[in-house]
Amino acid sequence: MAAVVRESWALVEPRAHELATTFYRLLFEHAPQARTLFPVDLPPHRSRLLPALVHVLQRVDRPRELSPILAQLGRDHRKFGIAATHYETVGVALLGAVEQLLGAAWTAEVADAWAAAYSVVSARMLAGAAAGNGPASWLGRVVDHHRLSWDLAVISVQALEPIPYRAGQYLSIETPHRPRLWRYLSPANPPRPDGLLQFHVRAVAGGLVSPALVAHTRVDDVWRLGPPMGGLPLDAESRRDLLLVAGGTGAAPIKAIVTQLAVQGGPRRTHVFVGGRTWIDLYAVPSLTALAHRSPWLDVVPAVEHNAGEAEHGAVGDVVGRHGPWTDHDVIVAGSPDMIRATVARLVTAGTPPDRIRHDPLLTDRAA
Ligand SMILES: Cc1cc2nc3c(=O)[nH]c(=O)nc-3n(C[C@H](O)[C@H](O)[C@H](O)COP(=O)(O)OP(=O)(O)OC[C@H]3O[C@@H](n4cnc5c(N)ncnc54)[C@H](O)[C@@H]3O)c2cc1C
Structure with missing residues (x-):
């Protein structure tokens, strides 16, 4: 299944811009209310949803690697307030867009492979969302912002409620300067009793969010932070160096x-x-x-x-x-x-x- 997805994706990939435009057209035709989940002025090809989806669909044959990531992504996506029907709508738009671009190459075998891969991914994300307990997101107030260089800033955020992360994990964040554009950042400190998180942010040239974080973040900005993700934390059982x-x-x-x-x-x-x-x-x-x-x-x-x-x-x-x-x-x-x-x-x-x-x-x- 994943091999067929990968082979057919290779035919579509050179036309990724066109795929993104078709995907969002179909998505908003099927579910006009979904527009509110995306920034109004985001060009389709700059959205991260489609590349992330295609990335995981091509890897459904590696469940050991993928399952924990999908469960975490499902838990993380609760912050958008999305339900099972949204997953279906995204699937219909994705398969419809790939079908339109592939034309005659969209055979029954290819259609089955994409549908099966998408149902694996959406089922694991939905299971992750259902298992997620605790808040879907937290609020934090910027208490310090200083620039170490023109493209690097250290930003300290005071979480209003404790966020149950472990050292080495990352969180998605949304700032008032770039609403609805979430980006991952890794706290540079382990959890502290006072709930302070320190982030190191590098401005990526041409990026939508990081240059604004480095240049425009102000003390008292309020951020939203998603659930902790990632598997870097230490294995407490191991005694190895x-x-x-x-x-x-x-x-x-x-x-x-x-x-x-x-x-x-x-x-x-x-x-x-x-x-x-x-x-x-x-x-x-x-x-x-x-x-x-x-x-x-x-x-x-x-x-x-x-x-x-x-x-x-x-x-x-x-x-x-x-x-x-x-x-x-x-x-x-x-x-x-x-x-x-x-x-x-x-x-x-x-x-x-x-x-x-x-x-x-x-x-x-x-x-x-
Ligand atoms: C697990 C994890 C942890 C992370 N932790 C940190 C951290 O602690 N600190 C930190 O600073 N960053 C961290 N990042 C990176 C961060 O999440 C963002 O990816 C990064 O800041 C860039 O976001 P952006 O919105 O500025 O750029 P984006 O808008 O996402 O663009 C990124 C780059 O791609 C180019 N680009 C995007 N789309 C197109 C296109 N269609 N055509 C041509 N070029 C395009 C842009 O010009 C830019 O150069 C982490 C990422 C991950 C995955």
């Missing part, structure tokens, strides 16, 4: 995990590698290094691709590889999809068992 690898704003969840370890007394030997293109990208290194000076269980290695100075030179995955082997470690990798792929490939080639390596799903880009 830890290797934590961060690229760009992937430093945020890694910093949260290291802070959590320090609170627990740092029982596990931990190596942290933080990579960036230049020194400016290593904004998290000074605080991690300060912690390492007080913590005999912690080593921090900065890695820089250009003008390394005193840092290790090269892409962080390569630097990690040079310091190996890491065959007996639990590994967590956080960063852009390219950085994650390169680092995981390097580790697996050098003998780290793949099931000991965790990273977030490669659904959408994390700023490098």
